[in-house]
Amino acid sequence: MSSPLSAVRHSDSAQRMHVVSDETTQIADMVLDYARRRLLSTDTPLDKPFPPSELRRLAAGSIGESGIGARRALALFENVLAPSCITTDHPQYLSFIPSAPTKAATAFDLVVSATAVYGGSWLEGSGAVFAENEVLSWLASEFGLPATAGGVFVQGGTVGNLSALVAARDHRARTLRERNRPRPERWVVVCSAEAHSSIASAAHVMDIDVVAVPVGESGMLRGEHIAPALVEHGDAVIAVVATAGSTNFGIVDDLASVAALKDEHDFWLHVDGAYGLAAMLTPVARARFAGVERADSLIVDPHKWLFAPFDACALVYRDPENGRLAHTQHAEYLDTLTAAAEYNPSDYAVQLTRRARGLPLWFSLATFGAAAYREAIGISIDLARRIADEIGRRPHLRLVREPQLSVVVFEREGWDAAAYAAWSDRLLDEQRAFVVPSSHGGRVNTRFAIVNPMTTFEQLVEVLDSMA
Numbered sequence: 001m002s003s004p005l006s007a008v009r010h011s012d013s014a015q016r017m018h019v020v021s022d023e024t025t026q027i028a029d030m031v032l033d034y035a036r037r038r039l040l041s042t043d044t045p046l047d048k049p050f051p052p053s054e055l056r057r058l059a060a061g062s063i064g065e066s067g068i069g070a071r072r073a074l075a076l077f078e079n080v081l082a083p084s085c086i087t088t089d090h091p092q093y094l095s096f097i098p099s100a101p102t103k104a105a106t107a108f109d110l111v112v113s114a115t116a117v118y119g120g121s122w123l124e125g126s127g128a129v130f131a132e133n134e135v136l137s138w139l140a141s142e143f144g145l146p147a148t149a150g151g152v153f154v155q156g157g158t159v160g161n162l163s164a165l166v167a168a169r170d171h172r173a174r175t176l177r178e179r180n181r182p183r184p185e186r187w188v189v190v191c192s193a194e195a196h197s198s199i200a201s202a203a204h205v206m207d208i209d210v211v212a213v214p215v216g217e218s219g220m221l222r223g224e225h226i227a228p229a230l231v232e233h234g235d236a237v238i239a240v241v242a243t244a245g246s247t248n249f250g251i252v253d254d255l256a257s258v259a260a261l262k263d264e265h266d267f268w269l270h271v272d273g274a275y276g277l278a279a280m281l282t283p284v285a286r287a288r289f290a291g292v293e294r295a296d297s298l299i300v301d302p303h304k305w306l307f308a309p310f311d312a313c314a315l316v317y318r319d320p321e322n323g324r325l326a327h328t329q330h331a332e333y334l335d336t337l338t339a340a341a342e343y344n345p346s347d348y349a350v351q352l353t354r355r356a357r358g359l360p361l362w363f364s365l366a367t368f369g370a371a372a373y374r375e376a377i378g379i380s381i382d383l384a385r386r387i388a389d390e391i392g393r394r395p396h397l398r399l400v401r402e403p404q405l406s407v408v409v410f411e412r413e414g415w416d417a418a419a420y421a422a423w424s425d426r427l428l429d430e431q432r433a434f435v436v437p438s439s440h441g442g443r444v445n446t447r448f449a450i451v452n453p454m455t456t457f458e459q460l461v462e463v464l465d466s467m468a
């Protein structure tokens with residue numbers, strides 16, 4: 001007599017995908033071989049997007065009941081899907097904020113997957129959590145935060161900023177309750193008009209108001225700009241957000257004068273250093289960030305200028321307890337985790353299940369040491385300075401602003417938006433560089449964002465030559 005359970009017969013293929021066999025071994029070899037070739041390639045082109053119709057023609061129909069097999073799926077990726085994705089770690093990728101992971105970090109990203117680590121709790125991933133926290137502690141100490149600071153690696157700056165602001169809001173609500181003060185009708189976050197779009201996005205998700213204060217010509221937020229807003233909105237202010245390296249220009253707000261207001265006003269200071277805070281690791285730029293040591297929370301994206309692959313943002317709280325109180329999820333099946341005293345990364349951001357996405361940075365940093373990182377970041381700051389000087393020497397080009405970090409914004413005399421767009425398209429079409437138009441104050445411009453130590457002065461000069 002067969003039991004009801006064994007009455008369900010599985011075909012031979014039910015476990016075919018999981019079992020170690022000739023077939024799965026071949027697939028693993030094929031995929032790892034591809035990854036190895038791509039990782040060590042020195043001539044991966046920039047590539048460019050394909051139109052949807054082209055991708056439909058070349059790549060549609062891969063999903064069906066029986067599968068097309070690994071060889072065909074991988075060939076489809078290698079020959080069609082990958083070439084239609086821009087190579088973000090290419091030295092001539094100079095738009096938005098590029099990525100420039102070290103070979104060690106990228107290689108180790110494969111290990112993180114292969115090891116099937118759960119990065120959300122100490123119970124399941126203690127070793128991984130320990131290593132990630134070593135990196136977070138190191139970053140916190142570089143930024144001058146106390147040894148008790150801590151946090152978590154989240155997906156990106158957007159989730160990092162949101163998570164920090166939620167913790168700030170809860171902290172404000174708790175403090176008001178403790179002091180028997182009324183809860184304001186609307187919460188407010190104060191930032192510069194130049195703050196990253198993710199602050200407005202966080203405010204939208206949280207249903208709170210943004211007070212974006214105007215800053216002067218320098219684009220730099222200073223204490224005097226926000227003092228009136230602190231007086232006007234008082235208890236309603238959940239946080240002041242200062243930017244340590246704006247995305248558009250690389251401008252570092254005057255963190256010291258903003259932080260100094262803490263002597264008179266009680267507010268949570270969040271520093272958004274997604275792109276720029278990495279530069280504090282170099283002696284040449286360190287002084288620009290004075291004041292960050294008074295932050296209540298901060299973020300920096302290793303996938304931007306700390307040479308880690310997508311996706312990783314280091315979110316650090318001065319007092320991690322504020323993060324834990326705001327973000328711990330409660331459920332009967334989770335109580336065994338949340339009742340434990342150990343450090344559970346899930347508790348510190350808007351998330352539950354999480355990849356141990358800080359491990360690629362941990363591995364690379366452990367391998368090469370911090371000095372190599374300081375030097376590599378310095379190379380881009382130096383290159384930005386040199387190419388800014390070169391732009392200054394060219395009569396038809398105009399530097400919009402002196403670079404502070406590694407973003408260089410400039411204009412081509414006489415070009416309208418269409419001229420910039422045509423030039424940018426041509427550069428990508430010819431696979432010479434990826435440089436897109438941008439704008440400031442209603443004027444079109446373009447910019448180099450440099451984070452890749454393999455980008456050379458000559459490559460940038462070639463782009464300038466193309467604008468003659």
Ligand SMILES: *Cc1c(COP(=O)(O)O)cnc(C)c1O
Nearest residue numbers: 156157158196198247272274275
């Ligand atoms: C890139 C950036 C963000 C957003 O980070 P993501 O990782 O793209 O979500 C936020 N703030 C600043 C200053 C940035 O440069």
